[in-house]
Amino acid sequence: MKSQTSLVASQVRLQHWAEQIKDCQNRPEDMDVKTWCDQNGLTKANYYYRVRKVREACLSVCEDPGVSFVELEQPVASANDVNGTGINSSAGAVIKGRNGLSIELYNTASQKLIQKILGACAYAQ
Structure with missing residues (x-):
């Protein structure tokens, strides 16, 4: 090791x-x-x-089997709609990893941010 x-x-x-x-x-x-x-x-x-x-x-x-994705339905625009964009503050996806690690990604998350989060998950203990 x-x-x-x-x-x-x-x-x-x-x-x-x-x-x-x-x-x-x-x-x-x-x-x-x-x-x-x-x-x-x-x-x-x-x-x-x-x-x-x-x-x-x-x-x-x-491909880490310790990480799983849960797809969430597209939320309906509601009072949480921050600036009239139709995007509210509910999570678009949740990443569940080892040791109870759970990360919520919002619809506004950039590709770069998602890549960095996935990279960090690889080293989370």
Whole structure:
């Protein structure tokens, strides 16, 4: 079993790799992956190794049998409608994880926030 230090180091490494992958994906349209890798001190093979490892980490979070999703019906707009948008304050989904962990996501939650929450769930004890 990995030590806590190893887990943190692995998580930091994966976060760094994910940032690099994002940078590569945001490269100029006329630049290919190999050119981007050359400019950033990576081999093309190493770049794709990192892509694979980041994807595997993301999949392991999503496929965790300790996390389940409960789909809720779309709530009807009510007095809770904050600013006339038709979106009220009731949860759109609830994530139930290990050790009684329960997270409610609202209809206004961004994709980025949901990704961060799922990532944090992987390390919750």
